Amino acid sequence: MTSTNGIARLQLVAFDCPDPRALADFYAAITGWELDEDAGDWVQLRSDAGATLAFQEAPDHQPPVWPSSDRSQQAHLDFEVRDLDAGEEQVLALGARKTEVQPGESFRVYLDPAGHPFCLVLHPDAVTT
Missing domain, CATH: 3.10.180.10 (2,3-Dihydroxybiphenyl 1,2-Dioxygenase, domain 1)
Incomplete structure (x- = not known):
């Protein structure tokens, strides 16, 4: 059974990576989305439709x-x-x-x-x- 009334709304998809800005720049070039936030260890791209990709610094990322x-x-x-x-x-x-x-x-x-x-x-x- 599916419900149209979920309990939450997807906010974003986040990726761990060693260099958040570099990875955000990579995906910005693919999508054309604008940089929404850059806190150094957390960078976000947001589309006009509201979808968001985030990139989180993880120095030991495998x-x-x-x-x-x-x-x-x-x-x-x-x-x-x-x-x-x-x-x-x-x-x-x-x-x-x-x-x-x-x-x-x-x-x-x-x-x-x-x-x-x-x-x-x-x-x-x-x-x-």
């Missing part, structure tokens, strides 16, 4: 390993694009790394500069060649 059960990805972000090749070129130029394991054809898996996995997903209306 990035997840994908794919692995030792240090699983725990969470990841999907970004929709109309051209996977163009999107890939752009995120690699920002400092992302493409993973060796690519399990699908309609999406690609990358690691952000702090090692968190994220995907570029082909928009359902995009024409594939």
